Amino acid sequence: MVHNSNISLAMIVKNEAHNLPKCLDSVKDIVGEMIIVDTGSTDNTKEIGINYGAKVYDYQWNDDFAQARNFGLQYVSGDWVLVLDADEVFNPKxxxxxxxxxxxxxxLVINLIRHEIGTVSSPYSSLSRLFRRHPQISFSRPYHALIDDSVIALQEKEKQWKIFDSNEVAIAHYGYQPEVIAQQEKAQKARKAMESYLAQNPHDAYVCSKLGALYVSLGEIKKGLKLLKTGLKSSLATSTTLFELHYHLANAYVKEGQISLAVKHYQKAIASPILGKLKLGAYHNFGSLCYQRGQYQQALNLYRQCIIIEPHYAFAYYNLGLTHRAMGNISLAMETYRQSIKLNPEYPWAYQNLGVLLLQQGYMEESAEVFQKAYNLHKQQNRPVAENLKEELKLVGLNLND
Structure with missing residues (x-):
């Protein structure tokens, strides 16, 4: 029987006073000990950890997440290790x-599903964050530190060990929200660490996937494509890494305007033998490509598949609304916009698009209410867009309140 005391929380932190309490609250009743490695906080992060009963250890940061995580592992005493970051919240259920x-x-290992709060097209990932404490298990890679390399090596020596997957969301991650990324300059830190690792491991499929995708996001598409294609040639890539390589290649080819290659790689990504939740980004982005090309029925099918996999995926409903509208199905478009708003009441474009249809159908009073909500949200998120909406509505006789 596994008891709570057999699970140890292991974390590395720096200046996380604003995030840490929520994280520790989520696990305080399910772990027997908390091991926190502090890499140089200047706020009261350490005091917060100590107040929760954590053992806090100082560590001199050296641009290597794996070394910092391994430093913490030496203090763990539980049979199982749960790894979290301060911007994550565990689901005790x-x-x-x-x-x-x-x-x-x-x-040996239980892969946990993580919900990437704030991302639009790839809301879920799978991570090896819960594992049996074993002297042969350690982290590698300076950025995106993983135990996977050591686990593979251990399985080759001790054949009995197996890896299992949980099917429900275990972790909510808030670190991919745009404002957080801007604050922490994550992209440049990641680039530096991964380029250093790649120099020593030029054919590593995982780092080719992560760094290739980063290059594409930074606009260095040719560089990204080259690295992603290198990753595909690796014989050691896991099913998840192969999915990511095809997915990122498809996204890159869309940006390059090489549509047939994009379609080919989206199809290969979707065919990957991994959990459906992890493939939502491929279904969604392929749907958006079909929508942009006027292939509305195919787009509809792909967005519907997103909702089958994840019924609470608000953005898929929003895009279904766009597609229904393009196909002339106004009542279905309004219905799916409303569902999108119900699931994510903070997205202004869903209100704005619903407002347009209501206005066109002659529902003046309701459209004014919906446009007002769109305006209020735009004002919080992007004031120029809000002002533009206000001026456009004046032309049709609708006046919004400030």
Whole structure:
């Protein structure tokens, strides 16, 4: 029987006073100990950890996440290790699902699904964040530090060990929200660390995927394409990494205008033998490509597949609304916009597009209410867009309140 005392939380932190309490609150009732490695906080991060009963250790930061995580592992005493970052919140309800897996004598690692809060097209990822404490398990890679390399090596020596996947969301991650990324300059830190690792490991499929995708996001598309194609040639790529390579290649080819290649790689990504939640980005972006090309029925099918996989995926409903409208299905468009708003009431474009249809259908009073909500949200998120909407509505006799 696995008891709470057998799970140890392991974290590395720096200046996380604003995030840490929420993170620790989410695990305080399910772990037996908290091991926190502080890499140089100047706020009261350490004091918060100590107040929660954590053992806090100082570590001199050296641009290597793996080394910092391994420093913390030496202090862990539980049978199982749960790894979290301060900008993550654990879902304690998942414990009832993963406890039977932890009780299996041959279970070495449980991959946990993480919800990437704030991302639009790829809301889920799978990470090896819960594992049996074993002297052969350690982290590698200076950025996106993973235990996976050591686990593969251990499985080759000790054949009994197995890896299991949990199917429900275990972690909510807030670090991909745009304003957070801007504050932490994550992209440049990631680039520096991964380029250093790539110099020593030029054919590593995982780093080719992550760094290639980063290059594409920074606008260095040719550089990204070259690296992603290098990753595909690796014989050691896992199913998840192969999915990511095809997915990022497809996104890059869309930006390059090489549509047939984009379609080919979206199709290969979707065919990957991994959990449906992890493929949402491929279904969604392929749907958007079909929509942009006027292939509305195909777009509709892909967005519907997103909703089958994840019924609470607000952005898929929004895009379904756009597609229904393009196909002339106004009532269906309004219905799906409303569903999108219900699931994510903070997205102004869903209100704005619904307002346009209501106005066109002659529902003046309701359209004014919906446009007002769109305006208020735009004002908070992008004031020039809000002002532009206000001026356009004046031309049709609708006056919004400030």
């Amino acid at each position: 998942i414990i009832s699902q993963i406890t039977p897996l932890m009780e299996k004598d041959d279970c």
